[in-house]
Amino acid sequence: MSLVKTEKIWHNGKFIDWDDAKIHVLSHVVNYGSAVFEGVRSYHTEQGPAYFRLKDHIQRLLNSAYIYRMDVPFTLDAICQASIELVRVNKLGSCYLRPIVLRGYGDVGVDPRGCPVEVYLACWEWGTYLGEEAMRNGVDVCVSSWNRPAPNTLPQMSKAAANYMNSQLIRMEAKANGYDEGIALDVNGYVSEGSGENIFVVKGGSIVTPPFANSALPGITRDSVMTLCRELGISVVEQMIPREALYIADEIFFTGTAAEITPIRSVDRVRIGSGARGPVAKRIQEEFFAITSGKKPDRHGWLTMVAGVPSGAAVR
Numbered sequence: 387m388s389l390v391k392t393e394k395i396w397h398n399g400k401f402i403d404w405d406d407a408k409i410h411v412l413s414h415v416v417n418y419g420s421a422v423f424e425g426v427r428s429y430h431t432e433q434g435p436a437y438f439r440l441k442d443h444i445q446r447l448l449n450s451a452y453i454y455r456m457d458v459p460f461t462l463d464a465i466c467q468a469s470i471e472l473v474r475v476n477k478l479g480s481c482y483l484r485p486i487v488l489r490g491y492g493d494v495g496v497d498p499r500g501c502p503v504e505v506y507l508a509c510w511e512w513g514t515y516l517g518e519e520a521m522r523n524g525v526d527v528c529v530s531s532w533n534r535p536a537p538n539t540l541p542q543m544s545k546a547a548a549n550y551m552n553s554q555l556i557r558m559e560a561k562a563n564g565y566d567e568g569i570a571l572d573v574n575g576y577v578s579e580g581s582g583e584n585i586f587v588v589k590g591g592s593i594v595t596p597p598f599a600n601s602a603l604p605g606i607t608r609d610s611v612m613t614l615c616r617e618l619g620i621s622v623v624e625q626m627i628p629r630e631a632l633y634i635a636d637e638i639f640f641t642g643t644a645a646e647i648t649p650i651r652s653v654d655r656v657r658i659g660s661g662a663r664g665p666v667a668k669r670i671q672e673e674f675f676a677i678t679s680g681k682k683p684d685r686h687g688w689l690t691m692v693a694g695v696p697s698g699a700a701v702r
């Protein structure tokens with residue numbers, strides 16, 4: 387993922403220059419991973435850029451912080467408003483927004499209460515996560531030798547920076563072995579999720595996805611896909627998935643803000659279905675992108691328009 391610098395970053399209520407968004411090396415977050423964050427996309431529409439489910443992402447950010455007893459000194463509405471303003475200030479069209487709440491510089495002990503809670507918002511241009519080709523033809527994945535964290539260890543319903551030490555192991559192992567991504571099992575051996583994606587398994591016309599209790603993040607794309615499936619008359623249930631169900635699936639796909647809806651064409655070099663994007667994934671992609679692009683009405687109120695960005699701003 388290449389990072390394309392923009393002009394401004396929002397920090398605790400003020401826009402600062404990109405290069406000035408620095409923290410001290412002894413900040414609590416550097417020593418102990420004490421940050422929670424989000425990833426939100428804004429999409430190009432004919433009416434200008436539009437954030438996808440901005441309020442839901444910022445609510446999840448606040449929930450993640452709440453689990454870790456972090457008092458965020460800004461309201462949901464204030465952070466949403468600042469996120470909109472940031473796209474305008476940086477004159478961006480479609481982009482990726484990264485809100486971060488972190489424990490800053492203060493005490494050096496594990497107890498974080500002597501360290502300030504700081505909020506940053508950054509955004510930049512960004513294309514597909516696993517590649518355009520992957521969206522059409524699917525990706526090759528493995529089942530990781532690394533499990534997701536057990537319940538009551540690192541809470542997986544909080545999108546905390548520390549969780550991504552686990553995701554890094556999953557992703558690095560997959561890449562080192564020639565795969566695009568890894569699927570992690572939970573501590574009991576049931577399918578959990580990818581290093582940064584939720585997972586859906588299609589069999590006989592109906593779809594299953596692991597419940598949160600299998601150490602999966604409450605993904606906002608996951609929720610959107612479940613809503614769309616129900617509207618399209620496709621049965622979708624949350625259910626524990628044994629590893630072997632992956633190999634005999636008709637289709638499997640990942641969902642996530644970064645991955646959007648990415649089909650999986652093989653698991654551990656075992657071909658899934660026809661070994662290409664399946665009809666269910668294609669149908670859901672079409673519906674999803676019709677809404678995010680504004681080509682179909684935003685019937686769920688998922689889009690937040692960013693008014694005032696000049697036409698000609700970056701478009702994916």
Ligand SMILES: Cc1ncc(COP(=O)(O)O)c(C=O)c1O
Nearest residue numbers: 582583584603605606607642643
């Ligand atoms: C571990 C993990 N699971 C699932 C997801 C998908 O969540 P969302 O659809 O809200 O982006 C993400 C991305 O945020 C993730 O990092």
